[in-house]
Amino acid sequence: MTIKSKLLAAFAVLLLLLAVLTGIAVTRFAQFNTALQRIVDESAEAALLPVSMEAELAELAATQLRQAVLPGAAAVQAAHERILQHRATLKRLEDKLATVAKPSDAADLAEFDTALAKIVALEKQLHENALTGAQDRSRRDQMRTRSVLLLLGPVAEAVQSAQGALNRVAERHRAIMTDEKVRAEALYRRGLTIVLGAAALALLIGAGGALWISGAITRGLRRAGRVAQEVASGNPNVDCTPERRDEIGDLLDTIGEMNARLSDMARAADMISAGDLTVDVRPRSAEDQLGLSLQRMVARLRSVMTEVCTNAASVAESAIAVNDTAERLQAGSTQQASAAEEASAAMEEMSSNIRHSTENAAQTEKIATQASAEARDSGEAVAKAVDAMRTIAEKILIVQEIARQTDLLALNAAVEAARAGSHGKGFAVVASEVRKLAERSRNAATEIGQLSSETLSVSEIAGRKLTDLLPSIQRTSDLVREISAATREQSIGADQINTAIQELDAVIQQNASSATTTAEVSRSLADQSTELRASIAHYRIGRGDAAAPSGSAAAASPPSKPAAKAAAKQGRSTPSGSSKPGTADAKPASSAKRKASPATSRAETSEQPSTPPGPRHGATEKGYALDLLSEDIPDSEFEPMPRAS
Amino acid sequence: MTEMREAVLDPFGFDEGGGDDGGEEDSPPPTVLTFTLGAQIFAVDVHRVQEILDRTAISPLPNAPHDVLGMIDLRGQGIAIVDLASRIGAPTANNADARIIVFEFPNGDHSTSLGVLAEKVLRVREMSDKDVEPVPETLSDWRCDVAGGMIRTEDGIAMILEIDRILCDAGRPGPFDFD
Incomplete structure (x- = not known):
């Protein structure tokens, strides 16, 4: 009802x-x-x-x-x-x-x-x-x-x-x-x-009917709500069988159908999680967002897994390369460390030399300062001597003046004596003697004056030279002081360089240990990449190929050269159109082999029906010696073999 | 300076100036004072020499004749300095150690002093008359009344100057005043 x-x-x-x-x-x-x-x-x-x-x-x-x-x-x-x-x-x-x-x-x-x-x-x-x-x-x-x-x-x-x-x-x-x-x-x-x-009866009947109907609706809706909640929480095994055949029963039926479809999707997702990427997810309608998303997800996962396979292989190679590099780095670090030790020792020696130089420079500076002071004293002494000489020259001028005056006096005396006539004769002699003395003293004074002026000029030259020398000595002293300061700075710098070299040494030691760690890490990285490849092998991408083996095969063992050559020859022979189209088209590899080594072609052709076509098979099983030098082709003319399905 | 021990002669033989020294001309040998002006050596009678002075500052005299250089002060007495060099045609003495020779001339009841510049005063020497050589003849109309002769000295040939004639005969024509 x-x-x-x-x-x-x-x-x-x-x-x-x-x-x-x-x-x-x-x-x-x-x-x-x-x-x-x-x-x-x-x-x-x-x-x-x-x-x-x-x-x-x-x-x-x-x-x-x-x-x-x-x-x-x-x-x-x-x-x-x-x-x-x-x-x-x-x-x-x-x-x-x-x-x-x-x-x-x-x-x-x-x-x-x-x-x-x-x-x-x-x-x-x-x-x-x-x-x-x-x-x-x-x-x-x-x-x-x-x-x-x-x-x-x-x-x-x-x-x-x-x-x-x-x-x-x-x-x-x-x-x-x-x-x-x-x-x-x-x-x-x-x-x-x-x-x-009658009204009371109608009231009773109405109330009873309302209670009954609302109770039925509420119960049914509550159950439908519970079921919907279960479905929403993802329980695929919820009981959806309706108790009564009414509208709520229909609702429960619809929920059950929805749950069944969701369970289908869940099974598909389960298969994907189990690694089966070949699962075919079909969206139930054009508006099926979940189905479309799942489909896209599977497609994306397939491409991602393919890329991951390739990348895992290259990661493994890179890890091995990193391992090699890290070992080389380790060796280099050890060499660096020994070089730093030598540099440190040389720097120590240099530092002690510089310290010695510093002491010498300090002594030289002291001496230069002293020399400068003494030179200044000498300059003053010479200046005093020059003054004395100048004084002497002045005094000698006085003597000369006195001599001249004496000479004049003697002349006048002689004149007087002469005027005195015979009485002044003796006086004339005295005057003449006086005049001679004056002449001698004047000559002596002139000589002394000459000598003193010469001495004066010489002393002045000496003083000038000393004065000229003084700045040089001062400059020398300053330069020596600068040299001393520079040497001190050099000493400090050498100490700093020494410290720096020691720090460098520590850094190099750290680098060495880091290189060791890097080597270990790269080794473990290689191991982990191998594990990663093994993990990826779990996924099946499609067309029956497992993901990891094909990738690893491609990465690990590239096609060997003989096989490539044989394939190239076969590729060339196929479009050329040989006289036997049936055999050439059906068994291109055998024709290539026949061309490559005519001596063994007969034996190979006899085996044709039983052996399936394939250059590797023939080469490995029969052990043909391929004449690779007879018809070598350049790489530019190489045509890849069409892949057999 | 050499020894002056030679016979004293009177080389002049004239005493027109009327000097009191001329009275005792025979007793002492003639003595001369030699001095230089330029390259020439001149000799004058020492009796006319009053004093020999150092060269001092010469004050010029206003409106003085060209051959009067000026005057000096000698112990409160003004003495005119005559440019002897220009009068006898010799170069003027300009050296620093030049001397002023003060001559003394009797002028009436008093004596007049006149100064001349000498480049260098050499010596006082006695001479004899036989030492005097005459001035060489020039066969010209040159009157050389200022030169009394020449004597040979150890310094060279000295011209004996008639100093009285040169300095005192101002009114007379000079030695180079040609009529």
Whole structure:
């Protein structure tokens, strides 16, 4: 039973109940309405009419009294007409009452009729009395008294009798109305009970149906959700068999189908993971993203694995090459280390030499400084000597001047002596001697002056030379100081070089150990690449070829030269079109061999039918000596052999 | 300087100046003072020599004749310096160690002193008359009244100058004033 039919049934029952309930309610309302109408139309009318009649009766009585009392004929007439009107009204009301009256009212109504007839009869007398009183004033009071007596007597009795009858009727009808009301109430209660009960029943049925249907839907959907969750979490063995055949059952069936297809994909992926790359993944539709992706993945994996195979082979070769290089590097590092040791020793020697030079330079510097100071002192001494010489020259000038003056004095003395004549003869001799002495002293002074001036010039030259020498000595001293400083720096530099060489030595030692490590690492790399190739061999790429063996075969053993030559010859012979097309096309290798060595061709051709074509097979099995030198072809003309499938 | 021990002669034989020395002309041998001007050696009578001085600054005299160089101050006495060289036609002495020879001439009741520049004063020597050689003849109209003769000295031939005639005869025509 599907959810749809369940829902339809539940709503049908509910609608039916609603219709029944509506019918009951309409019937009951109609009954109730009838009862109410009867109460209003009959019982109430019958109860109200007597009251109106009583009021009318009272009016009539009052008008009679006024007729009796009021003076004037006009008033009497008016009152009389009023009375007649009241009587007509009473008659009409009585007729009305008769229509609604019950049979039990007949006695009362008859009594009322009797009383009314009596009142009417009395009215005639009253009216005459009033007319009489109006016409004849003298008798007015008499008439009035008479009328009042009438009124108080029989009229009042009749009115009372009529009122009593009317009261009874009214009383009776009031009681009837009360009965009707009670009955209507009972009717109302019964109808209410029935409607409420039917509504409660409909409520129960509706609630029960809703609970039942929603429970079924919820249960089914919950199970479908659980199954979908299992499928989402990847469980391929989830139970998808539906418990009921409804829409949720269909949903479960669809989920089961989806799960089955996913399981197919999973199996394909499983095969890929197991290394079978030949698995053929077909997408279920153009929108099958997973299937398309898986297909692309397999294709990509195939190409990647092929590349990985090739690369693994080249990695192995590179690892071996790296190993060789690392061993060479190790040897080089050892040589470097010994060279660094020698350099260090030479540097030590050089450093000690430089230190010696530094000490010598320091001593030289000291000596040069001293020499400089002494040269300066000598310069000063020479300058002093020059000064002394100059002083001597000046003093000698004084001596010369004195000699000249003496000479002059002697001359004058001689002149005086001569003028003195014979008396001055002795004096003339003295003057002459003095003059000679002056001459001698002047000559001596001139000689001394010459000598001193010569000495002076020589000393000046010596002083100048010393002065010239002084900067040179100073410069020498400075240069020696610079040399000393440079040598000190050299010494420091040599020490630094020594340290650097020692550090270099340490680095070289490290390099040597690194080279050893590199060799070990490259060796293990080679081993690992071999392992990698073995691991890759696990994958099968397609067309029945395992990936790694073909790659390793291509890398490890390139086609040998004789085979290539034979293939080349065969390639050349095939398109040339030999005389025997059948044998040449079918067995190109044998024809090539025949061409290569005619001596063995016969033996080979005899074996043709039994041996399959293949240069290697023939060469290895039969051991032919191929004459490779007879028809050698250059590499440019080489044509590769078409690969046999 | 050689020994001057020769016979003293009077080579002049004239004493027109009226000097008091001329009175005792026979007693001492004639003595001359030799000096040089340029390359020439001149000799003058030593009795006319008052003093020999070092060369000092010569103050020029205003409006002096061309052959008067100026004057010097000698112990408060102004002495005119005459350019002897220009008068006798010899080169003027310009050397630093030149000497001024002050001559003394009697002039009336007093004596006048005149100075001349000598390049170098050689010596005072006595001479004899036989040493005097005459001035060589030139066969011309040359009047050489200023040269009294020549003597041979150890320094060379010296011209004896008539110094009185040269310096004092200012009014007379000079030796090179030709009429």
